[in-house]
Amino acid sequence: MYRIIQSVLVALLLLAAVPTGLRAEDGLRDLVNALGEAKLSEVDEHIAALAKTGDPKVVPVLEALGEGNLYARKADGQVFLTKESGSNLTLTDPVSGESAGEAPKASLSKVKVNNSVRRAVRTALGSLTLLSPDRNARLKAVQSVLQSPNADALGAIENALAAEKDGEVRAMLEQARATTLIISDRPTEEKKEAVRLLKENGGREALSILSSALGSADETLKPDIEAALASIEQTQALWAAGQNVWYGLSLGSVLLLAAIGLAITFGVMGIINMAHGEMVMLGAYTTFLVQEVLRTSFPALFDWSLAIALPLAFIVTGTVGLAMERGVIRFLYGRPLETLLATWGISLILQQSVRSIFGPTNREVGNPSWMSGAFELGGLTITWNRLWIIVFALAVFAGLLFLLKKTPMGLQMRAVTQNRRMASSMGIRTPWVDALTFALGSGIAGMAGVALSQIDNVSPNLGQGYIIDSFMVVVFGGVGNLWGTLVGAFSLGILNKFLEPYAGAVLGKILVLVLIILFIQKRPRGLFALKGRAVEA
Amino acid sequence: MITSFLVKSLDRTIVIAVAVLLALAALVPALNLLTAPDHPLHVPTYLVSLFGKYLTYALLALALDLVWGFCGILSLGHAAFFALGGYAIGMYLMRQIGARGSYGNPLLPDFMVFLNWKELPWFWYGFDMFWFAALMVVVVPGLLAFVFGWFAFRSRVNGVYLSIITQAMTYALLLAFFRNDMGFGGNNGLTDFKDILGFNIQADGTRAALFAASALALAASLVITSGIVRSKFGKVLVALRDAESRTRFLGYRVEHMKLFAFTVSAMMAGIAGALYVPQVGIINPGEFEPGNSIEVVIWTAVGGRGTLIGPIIGAILVNGGKSIFTAAFPEFWLFALGGLFVLVTLFLPKGVVGTARHYLAKRRAFRASARKENENGKEASLPAAESLAAE
Numbered sequence: 001m002y003r004i005i006q007s008v009l010v011a012l013l014l015l016a017a018v019p020t021g022l023r024a025e026d027g028l029r030d031l032v033n034a035l036g037e038a039k040l041s042e043v044d045e046h047i048a049a050l051a052k053t054g055d056p057k058v059v060p061v062l063e064a065l066g067e068g069n070l071y072a073r074k075a076d077g078q079v080f081l082t083k084e085s086g087s088n089l090t091l092t093d094p095v096s097g098e099s100a101g102e103a104p105k106a107s108l109s110k111v112k113v114n115n116s117v118r119r120a121v122r123t124a125l126g127s128l129t130l131l132s133p134d135r136n137a138r139l140k141a142v143q144s145v146l147q148s149p150n151a152d153a154l155g156a157i158e159n160a161l162a163a164e165k166d167g168e169v170r171a172m173l174e175q176a177r178a179t180t181l182i183i184s185d186r187p188t189e190e191k192k193e194a195v196r197l198l199k200e201n202g203g204r205e206a207l208s209i210l211s212s213a214l215g216s217a218d219e220t221l222k223p224d225i226e227a228a229l230a231s232i233e234q235t236q237a238l239w240a241a242g243q244n245v246w247y248g249l250s251l252g253s254v255l256l257l258a259a260i261g262l263a264i265t266f267g268v269m270g271i272i273n274m275a276h277g278e279m280v281m282l283g284a285y286t287t288f289l290v291q292e293v294l295r296t297s298f299p300a301l302f303d304w305s306l307a308i309a310l311p312l313a314f315i316v317t318g319t320v321g322l323a324m325e326r327g328v329i330r331f332l333y334g335r336p337l338e339t340l341l342a343t344w345g346i347s348l349i350l351q352q353s354v355r356s357i358f359g360p361t362n363r364e365v366g367n368p369s370w371m372s373g374a375f376e377l378g379g380l381t382i383t384w385n386r387l388w389i390i391v392f393a394l395a396v397f398a399g400l401l402f403l404l405k406k407t408p409m410g411l412q413m414r415a416v417t418q419n420r421r422m423a424s425s426m427g428i429r430t431p432w433v434d435a436l437t438f439a440l441g442s443g444i445a446g447m448a449g450v451a452l453s454q455i456d457n458v459s460p461n462l463g464q465g466y467i468i469d470s471f472m473v474v475v476f477g478g479v480g481n482l483w484g485t486l487v488g489a490f491s492l493g494i495l496n497k498f499l500e501p502y503a504g505a506v507l508g509k510i511l512v513l514v515l516i517i518l519f520i521q522k523r524p525r526g527l528f529a530l531k532g533r534a535v536e537a
Numbered sequence: 538m539i540t541s542f543l544v545k546s547l548d549r550t551i552v553i554a555v556a557v558l559l560a561l562a563a564l565v566p567a568l569n570l571l572t573a574p575d576h577p578l579h580v581p582t583y584l585v586s587l588f589g590k591y592l593t594y595a596l597l598a599l600a601l602d603l604v605w606g607f608c609g610i611l612s613l614g615h616a617a618f619f620a621l622g623g624y625a626i627g628m629y630l631m632r633q634i635g636a637r638g639s640y641g642n643p644l645l646p647d648f649m650v651f652l653n654w655k656e657l658p659w660f661w662y663g664f665d666m667f668w669f670a671a672l673m674v675v676v677v678p679g680l681l682a683f684v685f686g687w688f689a690f691r692s693r694v695n696g697v698y699l700s701i702i703t704q705a706m707t708y709a710l711l712l713a714f715f716r717n718d719m720g721f722g723g724n725n726g727l728t729d730f731k732d733i734l735g736f737n738i739q740a741d742g743t744r745a746a747l748f749a750a751s752a753l754a755l756a757a758s759l760v761i762t763s764g765i766v767r768s769k770f771g772k773v774l775v776a777l778r779d780a781e782s783r784t785r786f787l788g789y790r791v792e793h794m795k796l797f798a799f800t801v802s803a804m805m806a807g808i809a810g811a812l813y814v815p816q817v818g819i820i821n822p823g824e825f826e827p828g829n830s831i832e833v834v835i836w837t838a839v840g841g842r843g844t845l846i847g848p849i850i851g852a853i854l855v856n857g858g859k860s861i862f863t864a865a866f867p868e869f870w871l872f873a874l875g876g877l878f879v880l881v882t883l884f885l886p887k888g889v890v891g892t893a894r895h896y897l898a899k900r901r902a903f904r905a906s907a908r909k910e911n912e913n914g915k916e917a918s919l920p921a922a923e924s925l926a927a928e
Contacts, residue, residue: 328883345875471705517709521689524693
């Protein structure tokens, strides 16, 4: 009982204390000493009282308390900061900061701490370090205040706000002030202002603060909070939709990369290349090999590994494609179903070769530094590797379009696919064009593999995951039309990501497959169908 | 009338094949059950199950041949119908476990107890009765094929497009059956079967009976398929395989005929799956893998598409090879399989049976012309030996 009265008295004393010199120092000493006598359950209040002083001298006291280095002298109840030295403790006066000699452990009793005390210490320290001269320390302190707002810290925040010059810290302090104001006992008008501020800043934290404040708010404030909540939720939903579009674009770019080579071999040449996925896989393994070599021999070049791997992958898979076309596929022109079976066989052989050479487990392919990490754009989180893959996919698309439309080689390719015999009589070496076209499609698949190695597991089964999706993209977009592939890839990607939150990843994918199957019923030749004679060719 | 129709449609090869199958159905179980284990003619039980499995694969290949060989529809989703039939019988077998599961729940299969489900989902009702499950074995794949085919053939999706969407179909089913909340055991599928029709599923007698059932089912399907392809209807099927537009212009409802063939074929695949599952003791979503469906195509291609006994021989050859290969050199099986795909499409487009028949026909024609030459003493040109229409 005595202690309670004493602590209340001390608290009153402190509240009444005029912040000038000696009296404040005495008050602080009393407050600190009160810690020594307090029960565990009361320590929290004392900490709050200490924090309220806003005195920088409190910081070391609280730190010592949190670490269990605060001891009270049994003789007179004086509390000291201590440091172990042998069996004795070195004492430091908490207020003056001067040394107070050594004392044996037995003459002192430790100020007890438990987790709840430690939490209180952390909160209190948070509001105290708001005044620290170090900008980063202040920033950290504001963040900790924002994470666990405490009405008692309001005074400290306002003091800090008055002194703060740095723009970023100020903005955060404003928010922290609004956050704590709502749960404090300030007048409603100020609270309304605070709610408005929170609403403007938005974000998930504001949402949780407001919704927890809603329960205890009085009647006049409730409509304001509710309106603010609704508005924040709306913005959040918009950002979430934006994020979904971004994910969809990202998935679409992956699909585009995987399908674009197929758009050449299947779309332009009409060859069902079931080994297309394996070309992607070979590209990814090329990247792995390049990185292995760089890692052991030229570590400085690691950031260039992808730039080195790209042409190599193109050459490797292009060569494999050339060999496939010359060795097998050219005997099967005009028999699409047989081509399908033969290329499936080739895909099995390629998979098993890679499995025999590199083992069945995933191989690690690293991200160069410019592809790792993420940045924030408004409410969106954008990872660099996804961004680069979108850029890369579009670049490959543009390059291919240019090749097909503006170069002599592209002209010959289109001539051969449109009318083989006529092209042949014009002097175009059609078998050669066939082989090059197939090699080109395969080489592009290999380049896609370089990009996909950055976001997917590099294993012998890498390609299988893409083959059905790629065919879906090409069939959906319309065979023989690169633009169809582009639109098909991005619309399937976005559709997939928008279905995911409602249906789950797997069910979303199933739904997309079913939708495509139904879509093909309606437009058997895809979104951008070829018209005229080419259709029945 | 139907019997006379079926009997009329049999030719010598089919009669021989059916006779062999019937003999196997009687002989193999007898050798397994009636001879002592150390008898030289004894057939061990594992072999009975293994050959039983091959027979169900052969039935699946025959089903595919009906649509691919005679109708030109390359379905890359036939393993899906096979798996659906398997799941139907698997559900019956799960319900037969009753309270003997690890959780001892008399009504719910173990995986449902594990998922903390309280009652049986509606689609599991009725599967405690064999007749119902047996009905579902043909109804579910048949219905799926009917609906799928109705949409696909009506809008004239054909050729490779059809192949790709059938592959998408089996892929979608694969993903769906992997989900735990589908109620089909998710990843693990259905297994730990105990009884079938009251007999212990592990017992030698049951295994032998399942083998005999597989052989009989294959023989019956062979007779039915031969009836279909040899009828007038079958002739039109072949016509639409070779020239779809022309057949349509002649006034045939091409899409209806394709739909019929596709549905019948899916039902046969379902029966094959239903016979397969009790013999291997497990059904899981892996059966829906698109790769499996493509493997079925290679069995048919190796044996000879467009012939009826070809797919049966192909399925047994390839799977026998697979059993031997995977035991001896597991690393090389995929090389062998992949090589088989390439070599068969390049050098044996008609398959083993088709090629053999082609040479026989050529020789016969050559002899006939030689004889004619002798008789007439005149020069006779070699008759063209193009004789690979339907058998």
